[in-house]
Amino acid sequence: MRLHGRLLAVLLVASLALPAIGATNSARYRFEGNRWLALDLAVEDVRTDTIRFDWPSTVLGFKTGYKATVKVVNGSSRQASIGVAVVLYDADNRLLGAGSTGTKVGTLNPGDSADFTIEFNHVTERLDQATQFQIALQSR
Secondary structure, X not given: OHHHHHHHHHHHHHHHHOOOOOEEEEEEEEOOEOOEEEEXXXXXXXXXXXXXXXXXXXXXXXEOOOEEEEEEEEOOOOOEOEEEEEEEXXXXXXXXXXXXXXXXXXXXXXXXXXXXXXXXXXXXXXXXXXXXXXXXXXXX
16 A cells, blocks of 8 residues: 555656646638737637737838737636747738747736737738738647
8 A cells, every 4th residue: 555655646746747738729810900800719718819910110111010919818717828829821821921929937827818929020021911810829
């Protein structure tokens, strides 16, 4: 019995040291720049609430940048590590650009929400042709 109890204790400690297994979900939406768009995407009780694509204006003929802000809400009773990825497509379903972000330090507490910013930095030449986007949410 004594060996059995020790084995159970070792297995319990080992299972607590394992990284949490994440769940992922994704959906595709119609793209619209420079306005808040409602989203209907969740992984269990963690959900993406809204997204805004801040599409660049030009200042003296120069583009100021491309970014998306995603509001994530943790409706669960546990802390969650968040990952978000966004892919942009044109009318012919060609990939135009992609970006990702997530919690870097810490987690999103139960009942809290946070804005995550995705920068589209390097592949930007045709982003102004975006007509749809796909967003993936991961929670662990």
